[in-house]
Amino acid sequence: MIQNPDLPEVIPVFPLPGALLLPRARLPLHLFEPRYLQMLDDCLKTPGRLIGMIQPQPQPRSDGTDGAEAADTPSALQRIGCVGRVTQFSETEDGRYMITLAGLSRFRLIEEVEGFTPYRRAKVSWEGFGRDLGPTETDPEFDRASFLNLLSQFFAAEELQTDWESLKEADDELLINSLSMLLGFDPEDKQALLEAPSLSTRRETLVTLMEFTLRGGSNDEMLQ
Incomplete structure (x- = not known):
C-alpha cells in the first residue's frame, strides 16, 4: 500500500455531489468532460496516480433550501475528502473513460491552488487520518444479525435488491x-x-x- 511520505501536498480534486470514496474501498467513475479527461491524463503521468474525491458544500437554492451544487459549478468545497489511486481504466469508442479509484486516505482541504489546469487542485493535509493507511478496521460491538435485519427492512422499503449471502460473509469494514x-x-x-x-x-x-x-423523516427534520 502507498505510504504516508508518498502522499503529496497538492492533489487534483474531483468535486462530485453524493459520490463517496472511503479508504480501502473502490469507486467506479465515468469521465467524459474534457477537463476531467485532462485530469486523468495528467494523473496517469504521476507515480501515485492520485485523484481526490470531494463534495461541493451545500449552496442555497432559489426556494431557500440547501443543496449541493452541480459538479461543474465552481462552488466552495467540503473540508474533508478522500484520495484514491487509479487502479483500472478503459476507454470507450467515443473517447470517454471508465476508471476505478482505490481509496487510500482521507484528507483535510487547506486551500485551493490556482494554476493553468482546467480542473481544480488543492493543497491538503493528511494529519489525523493515520488510521486510513493502516490495516482493515474491525467493529467489536457490531451486532451483525440486528444490522442485517434493519438492512432487510430498508431494502424492502426502498425496493432494492442485493446478494444477501455475500453481505452475510463480508467482513465488517467491507460491509x-x-x-x-x-x-x-x-x-x-x-x-x-x-x-x-x-x-x-x-x-x-x-x-x-x-x-x-x-x-419517513425528512432531511430538514434530521438537521434540527
Whole structure:
C-alpha cells in the first residue's frame, strides 16, 4: 500500500455531489468532460496516480433550501475528502473513460491552488487520518444479525435488491463501507459517513440514517 511520505501536498480534486470514496474501498467513475479527461491524463503521468474525491458544500437554492451544487459549478468545497489511486481504466469508442479509484486516505482541504489546469487542485493535509493507511478496521460491538435485519427492512422499503449471502460473509469494514458508498443518501449524509472517525461511528451513523428513512423523516427534520 502507498505510504504516508508518498502522499503529496497538492492533489487534483474531483468535486462530485453524493459520490463517496472511503479508504480501502473502490469507486467506479465515468469521465467524459474534457477537463476531467485532462485530469486523468495528467494523473496517469504521476507515480501515485492520485485523484481526490470531494463534495461541493451545500449552496442555497432559489426556494431557500440547501443543496449541493452541480459538479461543474465552481462552488466552495467540503473540508474533508478522500484520495484514491487509479487502479483500472478503459476507454470507450467515443473517447470517454471508465476508471476505478482505490481509496487510500482521507484528507483535510487547506486551500485551493490556482494554476493553468482546467480542473481544480488543492493543497491538503493528511494529519489525523493515520488510521486510513493502516490495516482493515474491525467493529467489536457490531451486532451483525440486528444490522442485517434493519438492512432487510430498508431494502424492502426502498425496493432494492442485493446478494444477501455475500453481505452475510463480508467482513465488517467491507460491509459497512460498501453500504455507506452505495446507498442513496443525500450528500450531507454521505459527508457525515465520510467524516466518521471510526468504523463503529460510521456503522452507528448508517444505522441512524436507515432508521430515519424507515420512519419517513425528512432531511430538514434530521438537521434540527
